[in-house]
Amino acid sequence: MPSQYEEERVWEGSNHNQYEEEGAEDVIDNPEEVLQECLEKFKTPDYIMEPGIFGQLKRYFQAGGNPEQVIEQLSINYNGVAQMANLLAEWLILGGVKVTEVQAMVENHLKDMILKTFDPKKADTIFTEEGETPAWLTEMIEHPTWRSLIYRLAEEYPDCLMLNFTIKLISDAGFQGEITSISTAAQQIEVFSRVLKSAIVGFLQSSDDWQNSVNECAKMVCHGAHTYVYSQVIVHILSQEPRGGAIMKRLGQEITRCAQQSGHDVTPITLALTAGESWRGARTALAAMLSRGALNPADISVLFRAYTQPEPPPVHLLRIPQFLELLVDALFKSGSKLNPEHKSKYMYLLAYAASVCEGVTPGRPVKDELKATVQAIEKIHAVCSSSASSSELIAELPTLYHCIRFPVVGMGVLVWVECVVTEPSYFKLCTEHCPVHLALLDEVASCHQLLHHRLLRLLIQLFESPQDELEILVQLELKKMLLDRMVNLLSRGCVVPVLRYIKQCWQRGDTDISLIRYFITEVLDAIAPPYTQEFVQLVLPMVENEEITGTMRAEGENDPVSEFIVHCKAHYVVT
Numbered sequence: 389m390p391s392q393y394e395e396e397r398v399w400e401g402s403n404h405n406q407y408e409e410e411g412a413e414d415v416i417d418n419p420e421e422v423l424q425e426c427l428e429k430f431k432t433p434d435y436i437m438e439p440g441i442f443g444q445l446k447r448y449f450q451a452g453g454n455p456e457q458v459i460e461q462l463s464i465n466y467n468g469v470a471q472m473a474n475l476l477a478e479w480l481i482l483g484g485v486k487v488t489e490v491q492a493m494v495e496n497h498l499k500d501m502i503l504k505t506f507d508p509k510k511a512d513t514i515f516t517e518e519g520e521t522p523a524w525l526t527e528m529i530e531h532p533t534w535r536s537l538i539y540r541l542a543e544e545y546p547d548c549l550m551l552n553f554t555i556k557l558i559s560d561a562g563f564q565g566e567i568t569s570i571s572t573a574a575q576q577i578e579v580f581s582r583v584l585k586s587a588i589v590g591f592l593q594s595s596d597d598w599q600n601s602v603n604e605c606a607k608m609v610c611h612g613a614h615t616y617v618y619s620q621v622i623v624h625i626l627s628q629e630p631r632g633g634a635i636m637k638r639l640g641q642e643i644t645r646c647a648q649q650s651g652h653d654v655t656p657i658t659l660a661l662t663a664g665e666s667w668r669g670a671r672t673a674l675a676a677m678l679s680r681g682a683l684n685p686a687d688i689s690v691l692f693r694a695y696t697q698p699e700p701p702p703v704h705l706l707r708i709p710q711f712l713e714l715l716v717d718a719l720f721k722s723g724s725k726l727n728p729e730h731k732s733k734y735m736y737l738l739a740y741a742a743s744v745c746e747g748v749t750p751g752r753p754v755k756d757e758l759k760a761t762v763q764a765i766e767k768i769h770a771v772c773s774s775s776a777s778s779s780e781l782i783a784e785l786p787t788l789y790h791c792i793r794f795p796v797v798g799m800g801v802l803v804w805v806e807c808v809v810t811e812p813s814y815f816k817l818c819t820e821h822c823p824v825h826l827a828l829l830d831e832v833a834s835c836h837q838l839l840h841h842r843l844l845r846l847l848i849q850l851f852e853s854p855q856d857e858l859e860i861l862v863q864l865e866l867k868k869m870l871l872d873r874m875v876n877l878l879s880r881g882c883v884v885p886v887l888r889y890i891k892q893c894w895q896r897g898d899t900d901i902s903l904i905r906y907f908i909t910e911v912l913d914a915i916a917p918p919y920t921q922e923f924v925q926l927v928l929p930m931v932e933n934e935e936i937t938g939t940m941r942a943e944g945e946n947d948p949v950s951e952f953i954v955h956c957k958a959h960y961v962v963t
Contacts, residue, residue: 508548606646706741742796
Protein backbone atom coordinates (compact mmCIF):
# COMPACT_ATOMS: atom_id res chain seq x y z
CA MET A 389 0.00 0.00 0.00
CA PRO A 390 2.83 2.57 0.62
CA SER A 391 3.82 2.40 -3.04
CA GLN A 392 0.24 2.99 -4.10
CA TYR A 393 0.00 5.94 -1.68
CA GLU A 394 3.19 7.44 -3.12
CA GLU A 395 1.81 7.09 -6.63
CA GLU A 396 -1.33 8.95 -5.57
CA ARG A 397 0.80 11.73 -4.04
CA VAL A 398 2.84 12.04 -7.26
CA TRP A 399 -0.38 12.16 -9.33
CA GLU A 400 -1.81 14.78 -6.95
CA GLY A 401 1.34 16.85 -7.06
CA SER A 402 1.52 16.84 -10.86
CA ASN A 403 -2.05 18.08 -11.14
CA HIS A 404 -1.45 20.73 -8.50
CA ASN A 405 1.58 22.06 -10.37
CA GLN A 406 -0.44 22.10 -13.54
CA TYR A 407 -3.12 24.07 -11.75
CA GLU A 408 -0.56 26.60 -10.53
CA GLU A 409 1.10 26.93 -13.92
CA GLU A 410 -2.16 27.66 -15.66
CA GLY A 411 -2.10 30.90 -13.68
CA ALA A 412 -4.17 33.14 -15.89
CA GLU A 413 -7.66 33.50 -14.50
CA ASP A 414 -10.68 32.91 -16.71
CA VAL A 415 -13.39 35.53 -16.80
CA ILE A 416 -16.48 34.26 -14.93
CA ASP A 417 -19.79 35.79 -15.94
CA ASN A 418 -21.90 34.49 -13.03
CA PRO A 419 -19.76 33.78 -9.93
CA GLU A 420 -22.72 32.89 -7.70
CA GLU A 421 -23.91 30.20 -10.11
CA VAL A 422 -20.40 28.75 -10.37
CA LEU A 423 -20.01 28.67 -6.59
CA GLN A 424 -23.33 26.88 -6.16
CA GLU A 425 -22.48 24.36 -8.87
CA CYS A 426 -19.06 23.61 -7.37
CA LEU A 427 -20.46 23.26 -3.82
CA GLU A 428 -23.06 20.76 -5.07
CA LYS A 429 -20.26 18.64 -6.50
CA PHE A 430 -18.14 18.94 -3.35
CA LYS A 431 -21.07 17.52 -1.33
CA THR A 432 -21.03 14.21 -3.25
CA PRO A 433 -19.35 11.27 -1.49
CA ASP A 434 -15.60 10.95 -2.05
CA TYR A 435 -15.54 13.82 -4.54
CA ILE A 436 -11.94 14.53 -3.50
CA MET A 437 -11.02 11.28 -5.32
CA GLU A 438 -12.56 12.45 -8.64
CA PRO A 439 -10.10 13.15 -11.51
CA GLY A 440 -11.70 16.57 -12.12
CA ILE A 441 -11.26 17.84 -8.55
CA PHE A 442 -8.49 20.31 -9.41
CA GLY A 443 -10.40 21.83 -12.26
CA GLN A 444 -13.41 22.39 -10.01
CA LEU A 445 -11.23 23.87 -7.25
CA LYS A 446 -9.78 26.32 -9.74
CA ARG A 447 -13.25 27.44 -10.84
CA TYR A 448 -14.38 27.68 -7.23
CA PHE A 449 -11.50 29.93 -6.13
CA GLN A 450 -11.70 32.09 -9.26
CA ALA A 451 -15.35 32.73 -8.43
CA GLY A 452 -14.31 33.93 -4.95
CA GLY A 453 -15.02 30.76 -3.00
CA ASN A 454 -14.18 30.36 0.70
CA PRO A 455 -11.26 27.92 1.28
CA GLU A 456 -12.57 26.87 4.71
CA GLN A 457 -15.94 25.96 3.28
CA VAL A 458 -14.51 23.78 0.53
CA ILE A 459 -12.15 22.03 2.97
CA GLU A 460 -15.07 21.31 5.27
CA GLN A 461 -17.29 19.96 2.47
CA LEU A 462 -14.60 17.69 1.05
CA SER A 463 -13.62 16.41 4.50
CA ILE A 464 -17.19 15.73 5.68
CA ASN A 465 -18.04 13.82 2.49
CA TYR A 466 -14.86 11.77 2.36
CA ASN A 467 -15.76 8.12 2.97
CA GLY A 468 -12.59 6.50 1.61
CA VAL A 469 -14.44 3.66 -0.13
CA ALA A 470 -11.51 2.90 -2.46
CA GLN A 471 -9.03 2.91 0.42
CA MET A 472 -11.26 0.61 2.48
CA ALA A 473 -11.53 -1.76 -0.47
CA ASN A 474 -7.74 -1.87 -0.71
CA LEU A 475 -7.50 -2.51 3.03
CA LEU A 476 -10.00 -5.37 2.86
CA ALA A 477 -8.11 -6.82 -0.09
CA GLU A 478 -4.88 -6.78 1.92
CA TRP A 479 -6.62 -8.48 4.86
CA LEU A 480 -7.91 -11.23 2.56
CA ILE A 481 -4.42 -11.81 1.20
CA LEU A 482 -2.99 -11.92 4.72
CA GLY A 483 -5.73 -14.41 5.59
CA GLY A 484 -4.44 -16.83 2.92
CA VAL A 485 -6.61 -16.02 -0.10
CA LYS A 486 -4.69 -16.05 -3.38
CA VAL A 487 -3.88 -12.67 -4.89
CA THR A 488 -5.49 -13.64 -8.20
CA GLU A 489 -8.73 -14.62 -6.45
CA VAL A 490 -8.84 -11.32 -4.53
CA GLN A 491 -8.17 -9.40 -7.73
CA ALA A 492 -10.96 -11.28 -9.51
CA MET A 493 -13.38 -10.57 -6.64
CA VAL A 494 -12.64 -6.85 -6.74
CA GLU A 495 -12.78 -6.63 -10.53
CA ASN A 496 -16.04 -8.58 -10.80
CA HIS A 497 -17.69 -6.43 -8.14
CA LEU A 498 -16.52 -3.28 -9.89
CA LYS A 499 -17.87 -4.60 -13.20
CA ASP A 500 -21.27 -5.30 -11.66
CA MET A 501 -21.39 -1.84 -10.11
CA ILE A 502 -20.43 -0.15 -13.37
CA LEU A 503 -23.03 -2.13 -15.31
CA LYS A 504 -25.73 -1.07 -12.84
CA THR A 505 -24.82 2.62 -12.59
CA PHE A 506 -23.28 3.45 -15.99
CA ASP A 507 -24.59 6.72 -17.42
CA PRO A 508 -23.72 7.24 -21.13
CA LYS A 509 -24.32 10.99 -20.92
CA LYS A 510 -21.85 11.38 -18.09
CA ALA A 511 -19.41 9.15 -19.93
CA ASP A 512 -19.62 11.39 -23.01
CA THR A 513 -18.66 14.43 -20.92
CA ILE A 514 -15.22 12.86 -20.49
CA PHE A 515 -14.33 14.10 -23.97
CA THR A 516 -15.74 17.57 -23.48
CA GLU A 517 -13.91 18.04 -20.17
CA GLU A 518 -10.64 16.24 -20.90
CA GLY A 519 -10.23 17.39 -24.50
CA GLU A 520 -8.05 14.33 -25.23
CA THR A 521 -7.91 10.61 -24.59
CA PRO A 522 -7.63 10.08 -20.82
CA ALA A 523 -4.50 8.20 -19.82
CA TRP A 524 -6.52 5.86 -17.59
CA LEU A 525 -8.63 4.80 -20.59
CA THR A 526 -5.55 3.81 -22.58
CA GLU A 527 -4.30 1.75 -19.64
CA MET A 528 -7.74 0.24 -19.08
CA ILE A 529 -8.01 -1.36 -22.53
CA GLU A 530 -4.76 -3.25 -21.96
CA HIS A 531 -6.59 -5.57 -19.53
CA PRO A 532 -8.96 -8.32 -20.81
CA THR A 533 -11.35 -7.85 -17.86
CA TRP A 534 -12.03 -4.22 -18.68
CA ARG A 535 -12.17 -4.83 -22.43
CA SER A 536 -14.95 -7.35 -21.86
CA LEU A 537 -16.75 -4.74 -19.77
CA ILE A 538 -16.48 -2.21 -22.61
CA TYR A 539 -17.95 -4.77 -25.05
CA ARG A 540 -20.96 -5.37 -22.78
CA LEU A 541 -21.56 -1.67 -22.24
CA ALA A 542 -21.24 -0.96 -25.97
CA GLU A 543 -23.95 -3.55 -26.60
CA GLU A 544 -26.33 -1.83 -24.18
CA TYR A 545 -25.44 1.74 -25.17
CA PRO A 546 -24.61 1.72 -28.91
CA ASP A 547 -24.99 5.52 -29.20
CA CYS A 548 -22.47 6.38 -26.46
CA LEU A 549 -19.63 8.36 -28.04
CA MET A 550 -17.16 7.46 -25.32
CA LEU A 551 -17.80 3.72 -25.73
CA ASN A 552 -17.60 3.88 -29.54
CA PHE A 553 -14.31 5.74 -29.27
CA THR A 554 -13.02 3.13 -26.81
CA ILE A 555 -14.01 0.32 -29.19
CA LYS A 556 -11.90 2.02 -31.87
CA LEU A 557 -9.00 2.27 -29.40
CA ILE A 558 -9.32 -1.45 -28.70
CA SER A 559 -9.34 -2.21 -32.42
CA ASP A 560 -6.34 0.05 -33.01
CA ALA A 561 -4.50 -1.80 -30.24
CA GLY A 562 -4.88 -5.08 -32.17
CA PHE A 563 -7.66 -6.73 -30.15
CA GLN A 564 -10.27 -6.73 -32.96
CA GLY A 565 -10.43 -10.53 -32.80
CA GLU A 566 -12.18 -10.19 -29.42
CA ILE A 567 -14.97 -8.00 -30.81
CA THR A 568 -17.51 -10.75 -31.40
CA SER A 569 -20.52 -8.44 -31.09
CA ILE A 570 -21.45 -7.33 -34.58
CA SER A 571 -23.65 -4.45 -33.44
CA THR A 572 -20.60 -3.07 -31.64
CA ALA A 573 -18.26 -3.45 -34.61
CA ALA A 574 -20.79 -2.19 -37.16
CA GLN A 575 -20.90 1.27 -35.59
CA GLN A 576 -17.56 2.29 -37.14
CA ILE A 577 -16.24 1.37 -40.56
CA GLU A 578 -12.61 1.13 -39.38
CA VAL A 579 -13.49 -1.29 -36.60
CA PHE A 580 -15.79 -3.35 -38.81
CA SER A 581 -13.14 -3.53 -41.54
CA ARG A 582 -10.64 -5.01 -39.08
CA VAL A 583 -13.19 -7.49 -37.72
CA LEU A 584 -14.16 -8.46 -41.28
CA LYS A 585 -10.49 -8.97 -42.13
CA SER A 586 -10.06 -11.25 -39.10
CA ALA A 587 -13.14 -13.26 -40.13
CA ILE A 588 -11.91 -13.67 -43.72
CA VAL A 589 -8.45 -14.72 -42.53
CA GLY A 590 -10.09 -17.25 -40.20
CA PHE A 591 -12.05 -18.65 -43.15
CA LEU A 592 -8.97 -18.88 -45.36
CA GLN A 593 -6.93 -20.63 -42.65
CA SER A 594 -9.63 -23.17 -41.73
CA SER A 595 -9.50 -26.64 -43.25
CA ASP A 596 -12.00 -29.31 -42.23
CA ASP A 597 -13.94 -26.87 -40.06
CA TRP A 598 -14.40 -24.41 -42.92
CA GLN A 599 -18.21 -24.57 -42.80
CA ASN A 600 -18.32 -23.13 -39.28
CA SER A 601 -15.90 -20.38 -40.30
CA VAL A 602 -18.11 -19.54 -43.28
CA ASN A 603 -21.22 -19.44 -41.09
CA GLU A 604 -19.57 -17.12 -38.54
CA CYS A 605 -18.32 -14.78 -41.25
CA ALA A 606 -21.70 -14.77 -43.04
CA LYS A 607 -23.60 -14.09 -39.82
CA MET A 608 -21.40 -11.09 -39.13
CA VAL A 609 -21.75 -9.69 -42.64
CA CYS A 610 -25.54 -10.10 -42.62
CA HIS A 611 -25.93 -7.95 -39.49
CA GLY A 612 -27.35 -5.06 -41.51
CA ALA A 613 -27.82 -3.77 -45.05
CA HIS A 614 -24.77 -1.49 -44.81
CA THR A 615 -22.46 -4.26 -43.53
CA TYR A 616 -23.77 -6.64 -46.22
CA VAL A 617 -23.20 -4.29 -49.16
CA TYR A 618 -19.81 -3.13 -47.89
CA SER A 619 -18.58 -6.69 -47.28
CA GLN A 620 -19.89 -8.12 -50.53
CA VAL A 621 -18.23 -5.38 -52.58
CA ILE A 622 -14.90 -6.09 -50.85
CA VAL A 623 -15.28 -9.86 -51.34
CA HIS A 624 -16.26 -9.29 -54.99
CA ILE A 625 -13.12 -7.20 -55.61
CA LEU A 626 -10.97 -9.86 -53.96
CA SER A 627 -12.63 -12.57 -56.08
CA GLN A 628 -11.14 -10.93 -59.19
CA GLU A 629 -7.62 -11.72 -57.96
CA PRO A 630 -5.89 -14.51 -59.90
CA ARG A 631 -4.59 -16.07 -56.67
CA GLY A 632 -7.34 -17.18 -54.28
CA GLY A 633 -10.09 -15.43 -56.22
CA ALA A 634 -12.20 -18.59 -56.53
CA ILE A 635 -12.16 -19.08 -52.74
CA MET A 636 -13.37 -15.52 -52.17
CA LYS A 637 -16.11 -16.04 -54.75
CA ARG A 638 -17.28 -19.08 -52.79
CA LEU A 639 -17.27 -17.01 -49.61
CA GLY A 640 -19.42 -14.37 -51.30
CA GLN A 641 -21.90 -17.05 -52.40
CA GLU A 642 -22.12 -18.47 -48.87
CA ILE A 643 -22.77 -14.97 -47.49
CA THR A 644 -25.57 -14.55 -50.04
CA ARG A 645 -27.06 -17.89 -48.99
CA CYS A 646 -27.01 -16.85 -45.33
CA ALA A 647 -28.82 -13.60 -46.17
CA GLN A 648 -31.48 -15.50 -48.12
CA GLN A 649 -32.00 -18.00 -45.30
CA SER A 650 -32.53 -15.04 -42.97
CA GLY A 651 -35.41 -13.87 -45.18
CA HIS A 652 -33.63 -11.03 -46.99
CA ASP A 653 -34.05 -10.43 -50.72
CA VAL A 654 -30.52 -9.58 -51.83
CA THR A 655 -31.13 -10.27 -55.53
CA PRO A 656 -30.54 -6.65 -56.67
CA ILE A 657 -27.16 -6.59 -54.90
CA THR A 658 -26.20 -10.01 -56.27
CA LEU A 659 -27.00 -8.98 -59.86
CA ALA A 660 -25.34 -5.59 -59.43
CA LEU A 661 -22.10 -7.44 -58.67
CA THR A 662 -22.56 -9.78 -61.66
CA ALA A 663 -21.26 -8.71 -65.07
CA GLY A 664 -23.46 -8.70 -68.18
CA GLU A 665 -25.37 -5.41 -67.80
CA SER A 666 -26.13 -5.25 -71.54
CA TRP A 667 -28.34 -8.37 -71.36
CA ARG A 668 -31.27 -6.65 -69.71
CA GLY A 669 -33.92 -9.17 -70.76
CA ALA A 670 -32.03 -12.14 -69.33
CA ARG A 671 -31.17 -10.23 -66.13
CA THR A 672 -34.79 -9.13 -65.63
CA ALA A 673 -36.08 -12.69 -66.04
CA LEU A 674 -33.42 -14.01 -63.68
CA ALA A 675 -34.11 -11.30 -61.09
CA ALA A 676 -37.83 -12.09 -61.09
CA MET A 677 -37.26 -15.80 -60.35
CA LEU A 678 -34.57 -15.19 -57.73
CA SER A 679 -36.69 -12.64 -55.85
CA ARG A 680 -39.64 -15.04 -55.73
CA GLY A 681 -37.48 -18.08 -55.06
CA ALA A 682 -39.39 -20.03 -57.73
CA LEU A 683 -39.05 -20.78 -61.43
CA ASN A 684 -41.72 -20.06 -64.02
CA PRO A 685 -42.00 -21.09 -67.71
CA ALA A 686 -42.20 -17.51 -69.05
CA ASP A 687 -38.91 -16.38 -67.53
CA ILE A 688 -37.26 -19.73 -68.32
CA SER A 689 -38.29 -19.26 -71.98
CA VAL A 690 -36.67 -15.80 -72.01
CA LEU A 691 -33.40 -17.26 -70.70
CA PHE A 692 -33.61 -20.21 -73.11
CA ARG A 693 -33.96 -17.90 -76.13
CA ALA A 694 -31.06 -15.77 -74.90
CA TYR A 695 -28.72 -18.74 -74.49
CA THR A 696 -29.60 -20.45 -77.79
CA GLN A 697 -28.79 -17.45 -79.97
CA PRO A 698 -25.41 -17.19 -81.76
CA GLU A 699 -23.95 -14.72 -79.24
CA PRO A 700 -25.42 -15.68 -75.85
CA PRO A 701 -25.02 -13.81 -72.52
CA PRO A 702 -22.06 -14.74 -70.31
CA VAL A 703 -22.50 -18.13 -68.66
CA HIS A 704 -21.86 -16.82 -65.14
CA LEU A 705 -25.32 -15.23 -65.15
CA LEU A 706 -26.73 -18.77 -64.94
CA ARG A 707 -24.25 -19.85 -62.29
CA ILE A 708 -25.82 -17.97 -59.40
CA PRO A 709 -26.12 -20.78 -56.78
CA GLN A 710 -29.75 -20.00 -55.90
CA PHE A 711 -30.80 -20.35 -59.55
CA LEU A 712 -28.87 -23.61 -59.98
CA GLU A 713 -30.52 -25.05 -56.85
CA LEU A 714 -33.95 -24.13 -58.20
CA LEU A 715 -33.18 -25.90 -61.49
CA VAL A 716 -31.82 -29.04 -59.78
CA ASP A 717 -34.83 -29.25 -57.44
CA ALA A 718 -37.25 -28.78 -60.34
CA LEU A 719 -35.67 -31.58 -62.38
CA PHE A 720 -34.67 -34.14 -59.74
CA LYS A 721 -36.82 -33.78 -56.63
CA SER A 722 -39.55 -36.38 -56.24
CA GLY A 723 -42.99 -34.95 -56.83
CA SER A 724 -41.77 -31.97 -58.86
CA LYS A 725 -44.17 -31.15 -61.69
CA LEU A 726 -42.88 -29.55 -64.87
CA ASN A 727 -44.79 -28.51 -67.98
CA PRO A 728 -43.74 -31.09 -70.63
CA GLU A 729 -43.51 -28.33 -73.25
CA HIS A 730 -40.86 -26.45 -71.27
CA LYS A 731 -39.03 -29.35 -69.62
CA SER A 732 -36.29 -29.43 -72.28
CA LYS A 733 -35.58 -25.71 -71.63
CA TYR A 734 -34.94 -26.39 -67.93
CA MET A 735 -32.57 -29.22 -68.85
CA TYR A 736 -30.75 -27.13 -71.45
CA LEU A 737 -30.17 -24.21 -69.07
CA LEU A 738 -28.89 -26.50 -66.30
CA ALA A 739 -26.58 -28.33 -68.70
CA TYR A 740 -25.38 -25.02 -70.16
CA ALA A 741 -24.52 -23.64 -66.72
CA ALA A 742 -22.73 -26.88 -65.76
CA SER A 743 -20.70 -27.59 -68.90
CA VAL A 744 -20.14 -24.47 -71.01
CA CYS A 745 -17.15 -22.18 -70.45
CA GLU A 746 -16.28 -18.83 -71.95
CA GLY A 747 -14.03 -18.95 -75.00
CA VAL A 748 -11.08 -16.77 -75.91
CA THR A 749 -13.32 -14.65 -78.13
CA PRO A 750 -16.14 -12.85 -76.25
CA GLY A 751 -19.57 -14.17 -77.18
CA ARG A 752 -18.11 -17.46 -78.48
CA PRO A 753 -18.44 -19.97 -75.60
CA VAL A 754 -16.97 -23.47 -75.71
CA LYS A 755 -19.85 -25.98 -75.88
CA ASP A 756 -17.96 -29.26 -76.40
CA GLU A 757 -19.63 -31.03 -73.45
CA LEU A 758 -23.08 -29.43 -73.72
CA LYS A 759 -24.79 -32.12 -75.79
CA ALA A 760 -23.53 -35.03 -73.66
CA THR A 761 -24.53 -33.22 -70.46
CA VAL A 762 -28.03 -32.52 -71.76
CA GLN A 763 -28.47 -36.21 -72.69
CA ALA A 764 -27.27 -37.37 -69.25
CA ILE A 765 -29.68 -35.02 -67.48
CA GLU A 766 -32.54 -36.23 -69.69
CA LYS A 767 -31.83 -39.90 -68.90
CA ILE A 768 -31.52 -39.41 -65.13
CA HIS A 769 -34.54 -37.12 -65.02
CA ALA A 770 -36.58 -39.88 -66.68
CA VAL A 771 -35.44 -42.34 -63.97
CA CYS A 772 -36.02 -39.95 -61.08
CA SER A 773 -39.52 -38.99 -62.21
CA SER A 774 -40.66 -42.57 -62.96
CA SER A 775 -41.43 -43.58 -59.34
CA ALA A 776 -39.73 -46.91 -60.02
CA SER A 777 -39.37 -49.42 -57.17
CA SER A 778 -35.98 -50.59 -55.90
CA SER A 779 -36.17 -53.78 -57.93
CA GLU A 780 -37.04 -51.83 -61.09
CA LEU A 781 -34.13 -49.47 -60.49
CA ILE A 782 -31.67 -52.36 -60.71
CA ALA A 783 -32.30 -52.49 -64.45
CA GLU A 784 -31.41 -48.79 -64.69
CA LEU A 785 -28.13 -49.11 -62.76
CA PRO A 786 -25.86 -49.15 -65.86
CA THR A 787 -27.46 -45.90 -67.05
CA LEU A 788 -27.28 -44.34 -63.59
CA TYR A 789 -23.65 -45.31 -63.04
CA HIS A 790 -22.66 -44.01 -66.47
CA CYS A 791 -24.39 -40.64 -66.04
CA ILE A 792 -23.39 -40.04 -62.42
CA ARG A 793 -19.87 -39.17 -63.58
CA PHE A 794 -21.27 -35.80 -64.76
CA PRO A 795 -21.00 -33.48 -61.72
CA VAL A 796 -24.40 -31.89 -62.26
CA VAL A 797 -26.03 -35.32 -62.52
CA GLY A 798 -24.22 -36.46 -59.37
CA MET A 799 -25.76 -33.50 -57.56
CA GLY A 800 -29.17 -34.29 -59.03
CA VAL A 801 -28.98 -37.93 -57.93
CA LEU A 802 -28.00 -36.86 -54.42
CA VAL A 803 -30.99 -34.50 -54.23
CA TRP A 804 -33.30 -37.23 -55.53
CA VAL A 805 -32.00 -39.89 -53.12
CA GLU A 806 -32.19 -37.41 -50.23
CA CYS A 807 -35.83 -36.74 -51.02
CA VAL A 808 -36.71 -40.45 -51.31
CA VAL A 809 -34.88 -41.93 -48.30
CA THR A 810 -36.02 -39.24 -45.86
CA GLU A 811 -39.63 -40.28 -46.31
CA PRO A 812 -40.81 -41.63 -42.91
CA SER A 813 -41.97 -44.96 -44.38
CA TYR A 814 -38.95 -45.63 -46.61
CA PHE A 815 -37.00 -48.01 -44.35
CA LYS A 816 -40.18 -49.60 -43.03
CA LEU A 817 -41.04 -50.76 -46.56
CA CYS A 818 -37.47 -51.56 -47.56
CA THR A 819 -36.49 -55.24 -47.75
CA GLU A 820 -32.88 -55.08 -49.07
CA HIS A 821 -29.88 -55.00 -46.75
CA CYS A 822 -28.54 -52.04 -48.72
CA PRO A 823 -31.23 -50.21 -50.71
CA VAL A 824 -30.36 -49.25 -54.27
CA HIS A 825 -30.80 -45.56 -53.51
CA LEU A 826 -28.10 -45.67 -50.83
CA ALA A 827 -25.83 -47.81 -53.00
CA LEU A 828 -25.93 -44.98 -55.54
CA LEU A 829 -24.51 -42.66 -52.89
CA ASP A 830 -21.33 -44.78 -52.84
CA GLU A 831 -20.87 -44.02 -56.53
CA VAL A 832 -21.53 -40.32 -55.95
CA ALA A 833 -18.88 -40.34 -53.19
CA SER A 834 -16.45 -42.07 -55.54
CA CYS A 835 -16.93 -39.60 -58.41
CA HIS A 836 -17.48 -36.24 -56.72
CA GLN A 837 -15.34 -35.17 -53.79
CA LEU A 838 -17.06 -31.77 -53.60
CA LEU A 839 -20.33 -33.50 -52.63
CA HIS A 840 -18.80 -35.34 -49.65
CA HIS A 841 -19.93 -32.88 -46.97
CA ARG A 842 -23.55 -32.82 -48.17
CA LEU A 843 -23.52 -36.60 -48.49
CA LEU A 844 -22.22 -36.94 -44.93
CA ARG A 845 -24.95 -34.64 -43.65
CA LEU A 846 -27.55 -36.92 -45.22
CA LEU A 847 -26.00 -40.06 -43.70
CA ILE A 848 -25.86 -38.39 -40.26
CA GLN A 849 -29.50 -37.34 -40.60
CA LEU A 850 -30.51 -40.93 -41.41
CA PHE A 851 -28.30 -42.39 -38.68
CA GLU A 852 -29.87 -40.16 -36.03
CA SER A 853 -33.45 -40.36 -37.29
CA PRO A 854 -35.75 -42.39 -35.00
CA GLN A 855 -36.97 -45.66 -36.52
CA ASP A 856 -39.24 -46.69 -33.66
CA GLU A 857 -41.54 -48.73 -35.90
CA LEU A 858 -38.70 -51.16 -36.62
CA GLU A 859 -37.57 -53.91 -34.26
CA ILE A 860 -34.41 -53.26 -32.23
CA LEU A 861 -32.29 -55.75 -34.16
CA VAL A 862 -33.52 -54.34 -37.48
CA GLN A 863 -32.63 -50.84 -36.30
CA LEU A 864 -29.10 -51.99 -35.45
CA GLU A 865 -28.68 -53.60 -38.87
CA LEU A 866 -29.92 -50.40 -40.53
CA LYS A 867 -27.40 -48.31 -38.61
CA LYS A 868 -24.60 -50.75 -39.50
CA MET A 869 -25.53 -50.35 -43.16
CA LEU A 870 -25.32 -46.55 -42.78
CA LEU A 871 -21.95 -46.94 -41.05
CA ASP A 872 -20.80 -48.94 -44.08
CA ARG A 873 -21.69 -45.92 -46.23
CA MET A 874 -19.67 -43.70 -43.90
CA VAL A 875 -16.68 -46.04 -44.09
CA ASN A 876 -16.91 -45.90 -47.87
CA LEU A 877 -17.06 -42.11 -47.68
CA LEU A 878 -13.98 -42.17 -45.44
CA SER A 879 -12.14 -44.37 -47.93
CA ARG A 880 -12.92 -41.80 -50.66
CA GLY A 881 -11.20 -38.97 -48.81
CA CYS A 882 -13.77 -37.60 -46.35
CA VAL A 883 -11.69 -38.83 -43.40
CA VAL A 884 -11.62 -36.26 -40.62
CA PRO A 885 -15.32 -35.21 -40.75
CA VAL A 886 -16.47 -38.85 -40.56
CA LEU A 887 -14.11 -39.70 -37.70
CA ARG A 888 -15.05 -36.56 -35.78
CA TYR A 889 -18.72 -37.47 -35.97
CA ILE A 890 -18.19 -41.05 -34.79
CA LYS A 891 -15.95 -39.84 -31.96
CA GLN A 892 -18.68 -37.39 -30.90
CA CYS A 893 -21.22 -40.24 -30.88
CA TRP A 894 -18.91 -42.23 -28.60
CA GLN A 895 -18.23 -39.29 -26.28
CA ARG A 896 -21.91 -38.37 -26.00
CA GLY A 897 -22.74 -41.92 -25.00
CA ASP A 898 -25.99 -41.95 -26.98
CA THR A 899 -24.90 -44.58 -29.52
CA ASP A 900 -24.89 -48.33 -28.92
CA ILE A 901 -21.29 -49.34 -28.22
CA SER A 902 -21.63 -52.30 -30.59
CA LEU A 903 -22.08 -49.80 -33.46
CA ILE A 904 -18.89 -47.95 -32.50
CA ARG A 905 -17.11 -51.33 -32.34
CA TYR A 906 -18.48 -52.26 -35.77
CA PHE A 907 -17.24 -48.97 -37.25
CA ILE A 908 -13.76 -49.35 -35.74
CA THR A 909 -13.54 -52.92 -37.05
CA GLU A 910 -14.42 -51.82 -40.58
CA VAL A 911 -11.98 -48.89 -40.46
CA LEU A 912 -9.07 -51.01 -39.22
CA ASP A 913 -9.70 -53.42 -42.07
CA ALA A 914 -9.64 -50.58 -44.61
CA ILE A 915 -6.60 -48.55 -43.50
CA ALA A 916 -2.83 -48.95 -43.60
CA PRO A 917 0.05 -46.71 -42.48
CA PRO A 918 1.34 -44.06 -42.75
CA TYR A 919 -1.27 -42.00 -40.90
CA THR A 920 -1.52 -38.29 -40.19
CA GLN A 921 -1.19 -37.02 -36.62
CA GLU A 922 -4.80 -35.80 -36.69
CA PHE A 923 -6.04 -39.24 -37.80
CA VAL A 924 -4.21 -40.90 -34.92
CA GLN A 925 -5.57 -38.39 -32.38
CA LEU A 926 -9.13 -39.15 -33.54
CA VAL A 927 -8.97 -42.94 -33.87
CA LEU A 928 -6.50 -44.09 -31.19
CA PRO A 929 -8.65 -43.17 -28.13
CA MET A 930 -11.52 -45.28 -29.50
CA VAL A 931 -9.23 -48.18 -30.42
CA GLU A 932 -7.64 -48.16 -26.96
CA ASN A 933 -11.00 -48.13 -25.20
CA GLU A 934 -11.49 -51.52 -23.55
CA GLU A 935 -15.27 -51.39 -23.88
CA ILE A 936 -15.03 -50.91 -27.65
CA THR A 937 -12.17 -53.19 -28.66
CA GLY A 938 -11.71 -55.49 -25.64
CA THR A 939 -13.40 -58.44 -27.38
CA MET A 940 -11.48 -57.78 -30.61
CA ARG A 941 -8.04 -58.39 -29.11
CA ALA A 942 -6.22 -61.70 -29.22
CA GLU A 943 -3.32 -62.97 -27.12
CA GLY A 944 -0.07 -61.39 -28.16
CA GLU A 945 -0.04 -58.54 -30.65
CA ASN A 946 -1.23 -60.25 -33.83
CA ASP A 947 -4.70 -58.73 -34.02
CA PRO A 948 -5.46 -55.47 -35.95
CA VAL A 949 -6.26 -53.57 -32.74
CA SER A 950 -2.93 -54.32 -31.05
CA GLU A 951 -0.99 -53.75 -34.26
CA PHE A 952 -2.59 -50.31 -34.71
CA ILE A 953 -1.90 -49.28 -31.10
CA VAL A 954 1.74 -50.45 -31.22
CA HIS A 955 2.35 -48.71 -34.54
CA CYS A 956 0.82 -45.40 -33.37
CA LYS A 957 2.75 -45.31 -30.09
CA ALA A 958 5.99 -46.11 -31.91
CA HIS A 959 5.68 -43.52 -34.66
CA TYR A 960 3.45 -40.69 -33.39
CA VAL A 961 3.19 -38.30 -30.49
CA VAL A 962 0.24 -39.58 -28.48
CA THR A 963 -1.40 -37.19 -26.02
